[in-house]
Amino acid sequence: MSYLDRIRQCAQGLLPGILLIASTAALANPDALLLRDAGREIPLTVEELRARADVEFRFHDPYLAEEVEIRGLVFRDLLVEQFGGVPPQLHFEAWDDYDVTLSGWDDPNWILVTHQDGEPIGLRHRGPVRLVERDYGRRDPANLRNFNDWIWMIRSIEAVW
Numbered sequence: 001m002s003y004l005d006r007i008r009q010c011a012q013g014l015l016p017g018i019l020l021i022a023s024t025a026a027l028a029n030p031d032a033l034l035l036r037d038a039g040r041e042i043p044l045t046v047e048e049l050r051a052r053a054d055v056e057f058r059f060h061d062p063y064l065a066e067e068v069e070i071r072g073l074v075f076r077d078l079l080v081e082q083f084g085g086v087p088p089q090l091h092f093e094a095w096d097d098y099d100v101t102l103s104g105w106d107d108p109n110w111i112l113v114t115h116q117d118g119e120p121i122g123l124r125h126r127g128p129v130r131l132v133e134r135d136y137g138r139r140d141p142a143n144l145r146n147f148n149d150w151i152w153m154i155r156s157i158e159a160v161w
Contacts, residue, residue, distance in 0.1 A: 030095060030128045036158035037083050044082075046114070046128045049073065053114045057134055062141035063126075063150075071115035075131060076108050079159075089160035095123055095153040101160060102149055109133050126152035 033049065035042040053071045061068045079086045086106040093099050113130045114120060121127030130152040139146040 030123050030153075030155075033129055033154060034156040035082050036156060037087075038159070038161070042082055046120075049112065049129060050114045050120055055111055055134070059134070059136075060141050061132075062136075062144055062147055065141075069117050070111065070113055070132065070134075071118075072111040072113040072129075074108050075110040075112045076106060078112060079105060083159045087159035087161055091158040091160055092151050092154055093156045093158075094151065095155050098151070098153070100151070102151075104149075109135055123153060129154050 031046050032043045033046060035044065053073055055074055056069065056071045058067055058069050060066070076086055079090075089101050089103045090105055091099075091101040111132055111134050113127070113132055116125060119125075121130070130150070131154065132150050136147070141147075
């Protein structure tokens with residue numbers, strides 16, 4: 001088998017994987033955040049969330065190890081508006097297949113981030129929306145384990161009553 005034949009064979013072997021990745025990316029729709037509550041689905045467009053983002057602040061992002069400007073919404077207020085209260089737990093699904101259920105959201109310190117450094121965030125920048133704490137108190141930003149409850153690339157949020 002010639003060198004060119006081996007390259008063609010290798011390329012043919014990679015083609016199905018490339019097509020699978022491309023088709024999976026085409027199915028992803030990071031233009032909406034889906035909220036779920038007792039069988040009800042509430043789609044919120046990311047554009048709507050960006051337009052409503054009214055909280056701005058600067059802080060040290062421990063994952064980037066630099067100061068950033070953040071804009072977003074108070075997450076607690078969004079929960080009350082959409083669910084009628086703050087559920088005891090929330091189940092999150094992210095665009096990178098992260099899946100977790102956490103409690104403790106009745107705190108106005110949590111911000112649903114839509115922008116960073118004046119720009120809307122997308123999947124490449126841990127968006128289209130993510131949750132961070134406006135003030136992380138005395139936790140050491142060098143220890144990233146202190147920030148395990150920050151959630152990126154949020155696709156859907158389900159109320160767990």
